[in-house]
Amino acid sequence: MRIAPKDVQSFRDDFTYTNSPEAIRRFPFPFIDDEYRYSVNLEAHQPKDGEGSVYEKFLDIDEHYLSEMAERAKVLEAMPSRCLAMPHMDIACWDLVERIMKSFVQDYPQYFSLTTNGDKWLWENKLLSIKDEFIFGDSTSLPMSPLEYIGRQVQGDFSILDQRNGDLFMDAGIITCPADWSLAFDAGMSFSEWHGPVPMAHSEGIFDRALKYLTMLQVGSPVRRLNWTLTVNARMDTSPETYSEWGHERASITPENVGEKIYLRVELQVIDRLPRSNALSFNIRTYLISLEDLVTNPAWAKRMHRTMKTLPPQLVDYKGLTRFHPMVIDYLSQYDPIK
Amino acid sequence: MLANKISVKVSAVEQVAPSIREYTFTAADQKLSSFSPGAHVVVEMASNDKTYRNAYSLLSDPLDTSNYRIAVRLQDKSRGGSAFMHEQVKVGDEMRISPPSNLFAPDWRAKKHLLLAGGVGITPFMSYLPEMQRRGCNLELHYMFHGEQTGAYKELLKKELGNRFVSYDSDLKQRCELKSLIKNQPLGTHIYICGPAALIEATKAIGQELSIPSSMIHYEEFATPKPGKPFLVDIQSSGKTVSVGGEESLLEALEQADVFVPNMCRGGVCGQCVCTVIEGDIEHRDNFLSEDEKVSGKFIMPCVSRAHTDRIVLDI
Amino acid sequence: MNIEQEIDISNRPIYPSVEINKGSAYQLFIGETLSDELNRLYQSCSDHDKKKLCISGVNALTIKEINADITSFLSTAPLNSTVYIAGSEPFIWKIAKIVRTIGLMDEQIKMLKPESKQRDLFCVHCFTITPGIMQTPAQCSECKRYLSVTDHFSKLHSAYLGYQVNAEVANEIPERQELN
Numbered sequence: 001m002r003i004a005p006k007d008v009q010s011f012r013d014d015f016t017y018t019n020s021p022e023a024i025r026r027f028p029f030p031f032i033d034d035e036y037r038y039s040v041n042l043e044a045h046q047p048k049d050g051e052g053s054v055y056e057k058f059l060d061i062d063e064h065y066l067s068e069m070a071e072r073a074k075v076l077e078a079m080p081s082r083c084l085a086m087p088h089m090d091i092a093c094w095d096l097v098e099r100i101m102k103s104f105v106q107d108y109p110q111y112f113s114l115t116t117n118g119d120k121w122l123w124e125n126k127l128l129s130i131k132d133e134f135i136f137g138d139s140t141s142l143p144m145s146p147l148e149y150i151g152r153q154v155q156g157d158f159s160i161l162d163q164r165n166g167d168l169f170m171d172a173g174i175i176t177c178p179a180d181w182s183l184a185f186d187a188g189m190s191f192s193e194w195h196g197p198v199p200m201a202h203s204e205g206i207f208d209r210a211l212k213y214l215t216m217l218q219v220g221s222p223v224r225r226l227n228w229t230l231t232v233n234a235r236m237d238t239s240p241e242t243y244s245e246w247g248h249e250r251a252s253i254t255p256e257n258v259g260e261k262i263y264l265r266v267e268l269q270v271i272d273r274l275p276r277s278n279a280l281s282f283n284i285r286t287y288l289i290s291l292e293d294l295v296t297n298p299a300w301a302k303r304m305h306r307t308m309k310t311l312p313p314q315l316v317d318y319k320g321l322t323r324f325h326p327m328v329i330d331y332l333s334q335y336d337p338i339k
Numbered sequence: 340m341l342a343n344k345i346s347v348k349v350s351a352v353e354q355v356a357p358s359i360r361e362y363t364f365t366a367a368d369q370k371l372s373s374f375s376p377g378a379h380v381v382v383e384m385a386s387n388d389k390t391y392r393n394a395y396s397l398l399s400d401p402l403d404t405s406n407y408r409i410a411v412r413l414q415d416k417s418r419g420g421s422a423f424m425h426e427q428v429k430v431g432d433e434m435r436i437s438p439p440s441n442l443f444a445p446d447w448r449a450k451k452h453l454l455l456a457g458g459v460g461i462t463p464f465m466s467y468l469p470e471m472q473r474r475g476c477n478l479e480l481h482y483m484f485h486g487e488q489t490g491a492y493k494e495l496l497k498k499e500l501g502n503r504f505v506s507y508d509s510d511l512k513q514r515c516e517l518k519s520l521i522k523n524q525p526l527g528t529h530i531y532i533c534g535p536a537a538l539i540e541a542t543k544a545i546g547q548e549l550s551i552p553s554s555m556i557h558y559e560e561f562a563t564p565k566p567g568k569p570f571l572v573d574i575q576s577s578g579k580t581v582s583v584g585g586e587e588s589l590l591e592a593l594e595q596a597d598v599f600v601p602n603m604c605r606g607g608v609c610g611q612c613v614c615t616v617i618e619g620d621i622e623h624r625d626n627f628l629s630e631d632e633k634v635s636g637k638f639i640m641p642c643v644s645r646a647h648t649d650r651i652v653l654d655i
Numbered sequence: 656m657n658i659e660q661e662i663d664i665s666n667r668p669i670y671p672s673v674e675i676n677k678g679s680a681y682q683l684f685i686g687e688t689l690s691d692e693l694n695r696l697y698q699s700c701s702d703h704d705k706k707k708l709c710i711s712g713v714n715a716l717t718i719k720e721i722n723a724d725i726t727s728f729l730s731t732a733p734l735n736s737t738v739y740i741a742g743s744e745p746f747i748w749k750i751a752k753i754v755r756t757i758g759l760m761d762e763q764i765k766m767l768k769p770e771s772k773q774r775d776l777f778c779v780h781c782f783t784i785t786p787g788i789m790q791t792p793a794q795c796s797e798c799k800r801y802l803s804v805t806d807h808f809s810k811l812h813s814a815y816l817g818y819q820v821n822a823e824v825a826n827e828i829p830e831r832q833e834l835n
Contacts, residue, residue: 081782088447164446165554182779188811189666196666197807216609218440219372220343240779240818244800247822276401278375278444323823450758522680524734527758550678550735552762 002052005065005127012071017234019293023063027289028054028266029297030226034306036315038201040210045222045270054268057107058222059100059154060285065127068155068177071236075176076148079241081184083148085160085172092160093147093172094137095274096281100150125153147174156268156285159183161191163278166215170194177236177286179229179265180320184241199314214271214280222272229319230328231265234288238265253324258331259292262324264304291331301335308332344383344435345369347407352430355410355491356484359459360425361398364407367433371404374439376467377559380407381437381605384423390594391420394605396533396559397439398465407436410491412459418586440603443533443559445470450527451477455517455542457534458489463559464533465492468499479503481520483538486510518545532558567622570646574598575617575654589641600641600655607643614639619651665806668744670768675700679737679763682706683728685750687742692767696739722753729757737763744769745786748813772834775814776804784814790831792820801828 003023009016019027026049048055054062075082085093101123104112115122119136130153135141142149151158151174159173168191175183186194191211192202201207217223231238232249253261270283295301308329316325333339346367353361365371374397384391395409411424428434443463445452452471454464461482471478480500484490486508496504507513521530521542530551532542539558546556572581572589583592590612593600602612607625616639623633625640632638639653675682675696683706686693706728729736738754740747747766754764776788776795783797791804795817802817809816821828 163444164448182816184782185777185779185807185809185812185816187809189809193666193810197805212610216603216611218438218603219374220438240816243822244780244819247819248824250823275373275439276375278378278441448758521734525758526729526732526734526736528734548678549680550676550737552760554760554762555734 002056003063005061006063007066008070009064009067010071011067011234011236012074015233015235017064017067017288019289020063022052024289024293024296026052026054026062027294028226028268028287029294029300029303030228030266031300031303031307034303035310036307038198038206040206040213041225042210042213042223042271043225045224045272054285054287055224058103058272059107059156059270059283060268061104061108061111061155065155068236069128069152072152072176075237076152082176082239082241083145083151083174084183084187085145085147086188089160089162089172089277089279090139090146092162092274092277092279092281093145094139095277095279096158096160097146097150098136099272099274099281100154104154128153147172154283156283159282159284160274161280161282163215163280166211167191168211168214168280175239175284178239178284179227179231179267179286180238180240180243182240197318199318200312217271217273217280219273219275222270224268224270227267227269229265230321230324231263231288232261232324234263234290236286236288250320250323253327255327255330258324258327259295260290262291262328262331263288264291264294291328295332295335298335301332302337305329305332305336306338343438345371345438347371347434347436349428349430349432349434350406352428356489358413358488359410359491360413361408361410361491362424362428364409364434364436365405371407372438373404374401374466375441375444376401376470377443377445377463378439378441378466379443379463379604380409380439381603382409382424383435384420384428386419386423386427389419391418391423392591392594392605393420396443396463396466398462400469401466402469407439410459410462412489437603442604442609443531443557445531446529446555446557447474449476449529449555451479451525451529453521453524453528453530454478454480455515455530455532455534455538456480456482457532457538458484459491460532460534460538460559461492461496462533464531467531479505481505481507481515483507483509483515483534517541518548521545521551522549528555530556532556565624565643567645570648571650572646573618573650573652575652583645588643589639589645593641598655602642605642607640610640612640612642614641615654617652617654620647621645621651622647665808667806667808668748668766668810670766673739673765673767676737676763676765679735680733681736683725683732683736683738685725685738685740687746687770690741690767690770693739693741696767718749718753721750725750725753726757729754729759735763737765739765739767741767741770743771743773745773745775745813748810752810752813774804774834775812776802776817777809777812777814778802779816779818784812785817788815788834790833792828792831793817803829804834 011017054060101114105114111126113124121136122133124131139146157175157177159170161168162171170186170189173183192207195207235246266287268285272281274281316322347364348367349362350365351363355361379394379396381392381394397407398410399408411421413425414421456464487510493506507515532539566586569585570583581592581596583589600612603609608627610627616637621639622645624643627640628638682700684693684697740750751764774788776785776793778795781798785796792801793804795802800819803820805816807816
């Protein structure tokens with residue numbers, strides 16, 4: 001039974017964020033082997049794992065919806081530049097508005113409704129008490145840019161990639177919960193350029209193959225993959241922009257608090273072809289679980305111990321885990337018969 | 340990929356040129372999605388003994404989702420698909436098509452779009468024009484055809500584009516001087532070609548000669564698979580053997596034998612249908628695999644490529 | 656945040672050696688100063704249809720003025736034109752952006768190897784770009800943070816990404832090193 005959005009909890013300051021037992025049960029645990037390595041782990045985004053799973057709907061709305069929308073609003077208030085759309089991406093942004101609205105109405109009819117009369121659209125979002133009339137395709141008929149408008153109503157970051165010359169370019173996005181990358185800096189980069197800093201993947205041809213595959217994606221056949229890192233506290237906004245505010249937390253981990261303060265951060269990335277613009281939308285949906293909640297699942301605890309233990313040093317460094325990685329391994333080792 | 344096919348109804352059939360017919364499809368069960376300029380659909384043509392599948396450009400306005408329109412030229416040496424369309428398909432028929440996909444989208448950074456159409460290659464440009472007009476793009480359309488056979492829509496285009504439209508009827512000995520046309524284009528012009536292989540090759544050669552970056556020359560050629568010598572295919576997973584006739588592609592033979600291979604363009608460019616080869620000598624006819632991949636002999640694009648040997652074994 | 660400064664894991668631009676594009680009908684040479692290499696290339700092509708533009712010291716003309724000059728030179732240029740750019744790395748990419756906006760494709764833009772090791776540094780905290788960076792860490796000219804200078808390069812900003820070097824532990828500031 002899918003849990004309805006609960007009251008707002010915080011992803012900063014006092015960190016009141018919690019996961020219900022159901023949220024823990026449905027968490028998208030990313031490790032499929034006892035060793036983790038980069039791969040082109042794209043698969044068709046078809047429903048999996050039954051009713052209420054994170055993979056059931058095109059976009060997942062869970063108990064944290066209101067919390068994440070409140071957090072997004074805070075980030076955009078402080079830094080409007082976290083939402084960016086180059087002028088030629090206007091059609092793609094409207095494609096995204098349509099895609100999200102129609103899929104929400106289909107998948108969550110209890111929360112959303114859409115009435116269209118030609119290009120006059122009436123949209124209702126009961127969760128956020130939004131009821132707006134606008135002209136589809138006319139950005140002046142919305143209170144803000146179409147990307148910001150819809151972005152403030154859906155969990156997870158979005159980047160929109162323009163497809164040109166067999167390559168993908170990050171020409172639009174709303175990014176308020178990044179795992180340490182900057183939209184303002186990466187704007188306009190090509191697929192291999194924005195993946196520039198990632199170690200150990202370029203020489204294996206992973207990005208070339210992924211790019212070839214993604215440029216051939218068709219409308220109606222979205223794909224997904226999982227990405228992961230570790231975050232200190234349930235902090236959504238781990239952007240480089242605000243690193244000065246949260247960086248010190250990495251140095252605050254002790255063997256006593258590691259289970260409580262270290263969170264496994266998993267991104268469910270959903271990539272979908274947009275029909276009118278031929279662009280690709282890239283939803284980066286972020287799930288957070290503390291280690292102490294994670295270890296309530298013995299299989300996860302054991303597997304995660306092993307993947308952490310065998311993680312190559314370059315990946316430990318690149319993901320920013322250096323200061324507390326040994327403590328994470330020690331903490332998890334108590335759940336693994338093989339130390 | 341006809342895995343997620345759309346059912347459509349033929350709502351109109353019109354002869355738009357001596358050898359070209361236009362078909363209008365409306366939605367049968369699910370709504371038609373909008374598409375991007377330059378998109379095509381793969382149409383499934385099921386006759387009693389054979390199923391044909393051909394890719395056709397959508398020529399309608401991408402924002403108009405009430406119908407899709409395609410135009411089919413009756414090929415002189417039809418492999419069956421266009422003959423089927425012309426002889427068998429009528430108003431009221433139900434057909435199945437793939438969702439639109441796009442391998443020929445405009446480059447919107449262009450300062451000017453020079454569109455070169457040969458014969459039925461006019462079709463993708465018909466879907467370009469509404470969006471380009473909406474954006475106020477600088478464009479020019481040069482249309483080459485044989486008045487006796489093709490030349491559909493020329494009056495309509497003349498009316499809409501005025502002096503931005505130039506037609507060349509080869510039956511009246513009108514020739515397009517491609518080299519001087521291209522040479523005199525301003526900086527930032529992108530060139531688009533859709534039509535017979537000869538037109539595309541000629542334009543590419545001129546581009547090379549004039550040192551024009553290949554990223555400014557865009558083309559779509561629906562290469563129909565060419566015939567070749569028959570051969571046998573062993574399917575690793577089932578042990579089944581499929582025979583490929585001289586007039587059909589490996590992909591078509593597999594589909595006839597109910598062996599499904601993901602595919603999209605069916606013309607050797609998109610890479611979707613790639614299969615791993617376990618045994619056999621491959622005759623590569625595609626434009627997707629790299630030289631290394633071709634030389635390795637480990638891969639084949641079944642939509643266009645064939646075998647040198649009498650038998651090959653595929654890991655499918 | 657410890658992004659490794661390994662050469663093989665960044666998107667640092669690479670500058671292959673530049674030859675004159677013989678098939679080009681119009682050749683435009685743009686230099687921050689008239690470097691030997693740029694001049695050699697200029698002299699090596701025939702007199703017909705070539706143009707030289709020299710901007711001595713990047714402050715001598717504003718980017719707006721440079722933009723206007725280049726736009727006017729290229730306004731009647733043919734489709735197969737080539738532009739050759741020489742100068743510091745930030746200069747080269749700023750000019751490349753201007754000519755790309757006018758309609759040139761990447762193959763028509765030839766960049767000579769940058770004449771100095773100086774980088775522009777993009778502070779990811781306040782978005783200010785600080786020019787003339789030769790060492791890491793380097794101080795942001797606006798917010799004064801000490802920034803680790805990465806090899807992550809943006810063509811849009813013509814600059815490298817910098818992030819606060821001591822955000823995790825305030826007194827952990829590495830020794831200054833020359834950038835390669």
